[in-house]
Amino acid sequence: MTDRSATLILFGATGDLAGRMLFPSLYNLQQDGLLPQDFLVVASGRSERSDAAFREDVDLGLRRFITDGRYEAEAARRLTDRIVYCAAEAGNSEQFAAIAGRVKGREDNLSIYMSTPPALFAPTAVSLSEAGLVTTTTRIAMEKPIGHDLASSIEVNDAIGALFAEERIYRVDHYLGKETVQNLIALRFGNMLFEPLWNAGHIDHVQITVGETVGLEGRVSYYDGVGALRDMVQNHVLQILSIIAMEPPARMDATAVRDEKVKVLRSLRPMNGEIVRQNSVRGQYGPGAVKGEIVRGYADELGHASDTETFVALKAHIDNWRWSGVPFYLRTGKRMPARHSEILIQFKPVAHSIFARNGPGSALEPNTLIIRLQPEENIRLLIMTKEPSLDRGGARLREVGLDVSLTAAFEGQRRRIAYERLLLDLLEGDPTLFVRRDEVEAQWQWIDSIIAGWREAGMKISPYAAGNWGPSSAIALIERDGASWYE
Template identity: 70%
Template sequence: MPDKSATLILFGATGDLAHRMVFPSLYHLQCDGLLPRPFHILASGRTEMDDAAFRATIAEALKTYAAAELFDDARVAAFLDTVIYCPVAAGDDAQFAALAERAKALGDGPVAVYLSTPPSLFAPTAEGLAKAGLVAPTTRIAMEKPIGKDLASSREVNDAVGALFHEEQIFRVDHYLGKETVQNLMALRFGNRLFEPLWNSSAIDHVQITVAETVGLEGRVSYYDGVGALKDMVQNHMLQILSIIAMEPPARMDSTSVRDEKVKALRSLRPMNADTVHTHSVRGQYRDGAVKGKLVAGYAEELGKPSDTETFVALKAHLDNWRWTGVPFYLRTGKAMPNRQSEILIQFKPVTHSIFRRNGYHKPLEPNQLIIRLQPDENIRLCIMAKQPGLDRDGVKLQEVGLDVSLAHAFEGERRRIAYERLLLDLIEGDTTLFVRRDEVEAQWTWIDSIAAGWRASGQKVVQYAAGTWGPSAGIALIERDGASWYD
């Protein structure tokens, strides 16, 4: 196990993500005694302020976002004592030098750097750290997604950061990998004899992955327009989930073995082109409507101008390998949808022959389903056929029933962790297993770029859907053409 980082330098510390997720997660870790002692947080942003003023903003954030059972004045005061603030703007060598001076005064142990900034600042920030003497073989650097906006720009960012840090020092963050239920996918597959023998094309008909949001732009206009759902959600969160579902069993639970198998699955994705995007993809954009009884303005209206950016995308993906040949993976994500949910459906094939057909009773058997809900309620549900109570004079009658495992209920009394708690602790301890390796990022972008290029070549436009619905009718038709339906 590498030495723990006793100092965390956080760039973008005045931003929303830092206040909602990063600082509350660090506070929880300190309350649980999981951070090194001593431990220091050197916060940085472009805003000029002193330590006391910045600490006041963190104290307010903790009142809102910290776990209620862990919040008390003494703990907050002890946490704030670990926080100091140093304003830094990218490209300002003098400010980076001042940051380095403060960092070195905190101790000479390993330093972890967290970039909660726009991707355009990743390389300039890394270069500023190097000029200031803050890059060493023990330094770790974490970068929030997205890494670039396509394969070429992704390589530029990775080349620039990779020139200063070795790959094992780079922690590319996808917060979905820190979610308990996403990690449970591996436990479900590889910790239970029940599923893995059936986890292939001989038993599985298709797989669905849905990530639905009820929100619209929510102040992300400058970022989201021109990016869209394909690059904002599919390229990272959804493909990471897909890779865990589809990968071969790793030899062991370590960063190299797990990520080797994930990248093999991602490289198996069949590229799309100008012909296949018409049958295998749908682009949508929400117009005005209502979400949970609240009126929502359309995307273009909220943006203030017409736009061809998609807020919804549905895809039919294929993995060209032995395990998954012939099994479609349906991916769906969108904004301004009826419910906020992230869900995986494993649809098994029907039994090859039903013995329960006599005396005129011919009700078909429902194929088994495994539904894994990631959010908002973490749950695993297995749908099976069971006999209805009765004397069966007209034949045995079966009915689908669900076997439910509510993780919140099963582990009642254990606090549910913010995903960032796990990821920050792994960064501090130097464990890269739940972070994305460069070849994974590039495999993801290779597939996404094929879709984007197909859209451009074919001139595929967005189709409208009302806010508060499950997307355009074309998204429903995408899966129903194959005799299946979305699980809502």
């Protein structure tokens, strides 16, 4: 771990992410005594504002987004007093000189956070370098996405890599900061119960679902032309998959963990036109109802017809010894019936049932492990048990769930915003929960194979009504293998 940073330069400070997540996270870290005493935030956006006006905006955001009665006016003032504002646009040397003036004498161990469109990453970094703000101790964090395909990802990585060493580049995927995603590692490698069974010999298939109830929600300019595959599968879904499927790392550090994740991503079976016809579904929501509210279709929200998918389902294979023959069913979409992120591990049935001759009620269901990441954090194991009776006609069995609610188990402990962990790790120089360059490029390589396959196959969009779990073809994708989506 490198020396701690006491100065954060935040680009995109007037944006939604900064207001909802970044400043509330800094507030919580301050309240826990985790920020340096001399901590300074240099906030930057395109518009001109005074320090006082920007601090007032930050305070309004804290009042709105700090929940559970944690907001305190005096604590908010202590944080906003640490914030100064400088307008800056990439290429404007005078504005970047002003930023340099704000941090004069604090150049060692600067942390830079880019909450901006990806097209601004490299130009902003160049302007920082020209202003003398990029040194061998400077760290830079960049919000996803890193490019829109493999070629553009390489271009961004090359441009940033020309100014920063790889160990100083922190690519952000906020899912990796979630407590329950961290718990996936603890569940797998901290419990002897699961690891011996975590392979093709005992697991029938895996399901990963990331459902959203929202539609475009003000993201029209970004989302159309990007779609669910690039927006969600390329980062969040593949990060979850890599943690579920990776080999045990030698130790819990950045290099060991990320080495094993990359191996999984490189083992994903590429797709072509023939494979995507059988193993993928593209969908787009139409008018419908979500949680009892009538909503418009995607094209209506957009204002014109579009070929952008708002739903994608995939059947993926990982070609290695651990997972040979085990399908991974992935799905994500907008305007789903519920907002949740969930993993299902379907174990194989017992090799031989001693209850098979006991008549009705003796059928065995294979064990199932369900890991809910959001909104409720829960782990559920479905097992077979005997119903209470005298068993005159033979034992009657029933599937019951063993539930572990992490919210209940750790009642009284505040559930942290994912960005609290990520910002603290950036300031302390710990890259474990950030995405390495080879991870990003391995993700894009697989995603590009799917997009090329869609073009080759002429894959069309399948409509689905808002409030449903995607098109009917997504149900067929899994049910023709004798399985069903868990809902």
